[in-house]
Amino acid sequence: MNIRKKCVACREPLPVRPQCKNHRYCRKADCQRQRKNQWQRSKRLKDKAYQQNEKDSGRTWRARHPNYWREYREKNPAYAQRNRLKQQARNKWRGKPKPKQEKIVEQSAAAPDQENIVIEIAGKTFQLTEITETPFKRRRPPPREQVGADCKQGRVDRLTYSKCGR
Numbered sequence: 001m002n003i004r005k006k007c008v009a010c011r012e013p014l015p016v017r018p019q020c021k022n023h024r025y026c027r028k029a030d031c032q033r034q035r036k037n038q039w040q041r042s043k044r045l046k047d048k049a050y051q052q053n054e055k056d057s058g059r060t061w062r063a064r065h066p067n068y069w070r071e072y073r074e075k076n077p078a079y080a081q082r083n084r085l086k087q088q089a090r091n092k093w094r095g096k097p098k099p100k101q102e103k104i105v106e107q108s109a110a111a112p113d114q115e116n117i118v119i120e121i122a123g124k125t126f127q128l129t130e131i132t133e134t135p136f137k138r139r140r141p142p143p144r145e146q147v148g149a150d151c152k153q154g155r156v157d158r159l160t161y162s163k164c165g166r
Contacts, residue, residue, distance in 0.1 A: 009034040 005014045008024045009031035017023060025035040043050050062068075073080040119126050 007031055 005016055005023070006012065007014045007026040007028075010026060010028060012026060014023065014026050025031045044054070073083075117127070
């Protein structure tokens, strides 16, 4: 009996082969690309060494090509303009004010020993003061006890709440 599955990417019928029971993607280039992207996404989330390797390789590439994006924007002004407009839309959607909207209105003389600054952002007025003390103490969790370092004696490991075994 030849049971047919559907491809995860394109949802078209996928013949099940006895040699490959976990077959989930068909052989189309787009489906294989999606399979690879899914693998990379899960690998990035799970494998710290893979993440670090990608960071390092990107960093070395940027060091070897320091002016790449500047030159790309100069060669493609339509791309740069579109990118600027999209960034402005993202900033507006996130509620971030434009840098030109921020201005210092006045310095307050309420407390002469502290420097108080009044800032107007998007029509709202805020007063900034320097904080000299931290208002909240940072709570740290209690230290975890590691009992049962020697599993050969059959002690219980309190971190995993299971009996240590060989």
